[in-house]
Amino acid sequence: MTVLVTARLEGTPITSDAGPLLAGLLTDPRVARTLGGVPSPDALAGMVARQAAHWVAHGFGYWLWRDRATGAVVARGGLHHVVVGGRAEVEVGWAVDADRWGEGLASELGAAAVAFAFGRLDLHEIVSFTLPANMTSRRVMEKLGFAREGAQVEHAGMDHVLYRLLAPSTTTGPQGELA
Numbered sequence: 001m002t003v004l005v006t007a008r009l010e011g012t013p014i015t016s017d018a019g020p021l022l023a024g025l026l027t028d029p030r031v032a033r034t035l036g037g038v039p040s041p042d043a044l045a046g047m048v049a050r051q052a053a054h055w056v057a058h059g060f061g062y063w064l065w066r067d068r069a070t071g072a073v074v075a076r077g078g079l080h081h082v083v084v085g086g087r088a089e090v091e092v093g094w095a096v097d098a099d100r101w102g103e104g105l106a107s108e109l110g111a112a113a114v115a116f117a118f119g120r121l122d123l124h125e126i127v128s129f130t131l132p133a134n135m136t137s138r139r140v141m142e143k144l145g146f147a148r149e150g151a152q153v154e155h156a157g158m159d160h161v162l163y164r165l166l167a168p169s170t171t172t173g174p175q176g177e178l179a
C-alpha cells in the first residue's frame with residue numbers, strides 16, 4: 001500500500017475504517033453536487049468499502065489526502081478501474097474540501113496520481129471524466145495534459161465528457177495503434 005507525498009499533501013490508501021475521516025468531505029453538498037449528490041450513511045459506507053477493496057484487489061486506488069502542515073483531511077482522489085464509454089479504463093478522480101478550492105490541491109494530487117499510474121503501475125493511458133458543466137474539474141484535467149476525446153459518454157445514467165492522457169513514452173502509430 002503506497003503512501004504518496006507531494007509539496008503540500010500526504011496521500012494514504014483508503015482503508016475500510018476511513019468512513020468517519022471522509023464523511024465531512026464527501027457529504028458536503030458543495031462537493032457532492034457534482035458527484036451524484038450527498039450520499040446517505042449507507043451509501044458512504046458502501047463507497048468507502050469499495051474503495052478499500054479496490055486497493056486490496058489491485059494494489060492501487062483512491063488515496064485520502066491530508067494537509068502535511070496541519071494533518072487535516074483535505075481531499076480524496078486517485079486511480080480506479082472503471083468501465084466508461086463501453087471500455088475498461090483506469091480513471092483518475094479527485095474531490096477537495098470546498099474551503100480549499102482554488103489552491104491547486106486537485107492539480108497537485110492529480111499530478112502525483114498520474115505519475116504513479118505511468119511510473120509504478122506502468123500504464124499506457126488513463127482517463128478522467130466529469131459532468132460537462134464541471135469546468136473546474138475539466139480545467140484540472142487540461143492542466144495535467146489530458147485531451148478531450150470524442151462525444152459525450154454515459155456514466156451512472158448521466159452524460160459525461162471524457163478526457164484521455166497517454167503515458168509520455170507512448171506514441172500513436174499511423175493507424176492509431178499504441179506503439
Ligand SMILES: CC(C)(COP(=O)(O)OP(=O)(O)OC[C@H]1O[C@@H](n2cnc3c(N)ncnc32)[C@H](O)[C@@H]1OP(=O)(O)O)[C@@H](O)C(=O)NCCC(=O)NCCS
Pocket residue numbers: 030031032034035093094095096097100101102103104105106107108129130131134135136137139140143
Ligand atoms: C474539481 C475540484 C476537485 C477542483 O479542486 P481544486 O483544488 O479547486 O482545483 P485546482 O485548484 O487544482 O484547479 C482548479 C482550476 O480550475 C479553474 N476554475 C475554477 N472554476 C472554473 C470555472 N468555472 N471555469 C473554468 N475554470 C475554472 C481554476 O482557476 C484552476 O485553474 P488555474 O490553476 O489555471 O487557475 C473541486 O472543485 C471539487 O472537489 N469539486 C467537487 C467534486 C468534483 O466535482 N470532483 C470531480 C468529479 S470528476
